[in-house]
Amino acid sequence: MTSPPEKITVVCPECGEAYKDWYRASINLELDDFDDAYIEEASTATCPSCGHKVEISNLIVERDGRWVLGEDDEEMEDGEG
Ligand SMILES: [Zn+2]
Numbered sequence: 001m002t003s004p005p006e007k008i009t010v011v012c013p014e015c016g017e018a019y020k021d022w023y024r025a026s027i028n029l030e031l032d033d034f035d036d037a038y039i040e041e042a043s044t045a046t047c048p049s050c051g052h053k054v055e056i057s058n059l060i061v062e063r064d065g066r067w068v069l070g071e072d073d074e075e076m077e078d079g080e081g
Contacts, residue, residue, distance in 0.1 A: 003027075010045045014052035021045040023056040 003025040011018050024042045027034060034042070046053045 005042070008045075008056070010047075010054065010056075012047040012050065012052055013054065014047060015050040017047055017049040019045075019048050021056075 005022040005024055007020060007022050009018055010021050022042075023045070027039060027042060043057060044053050044055050
């Protein structure tokens with residue numbers, strides 16, 4: 001099942017700007033035919049101040065509902081390119 005969009009506050013790891021964005025916790029492509037651009041939009045957040053993009057799946061939600069980047073930042077390798 002596809003989750004509805006959820007509003008979150010993201011703290012940019014680059015410049016510290018806090019901004020609002022949204023994401024979907026899960027997307028079921030068997031039910032919803034989203035295109036790649038939408039999925040990208042739904043799973044990443046881009047800082048309006050410096051343009052730094054973060055993957056929301058890498059973010060950790062704090063008790064006050066803010067999302068911040070996890071401390072240990074693992075390099076993810078996806079076999080493309
Ligand atoms: Zn920023």
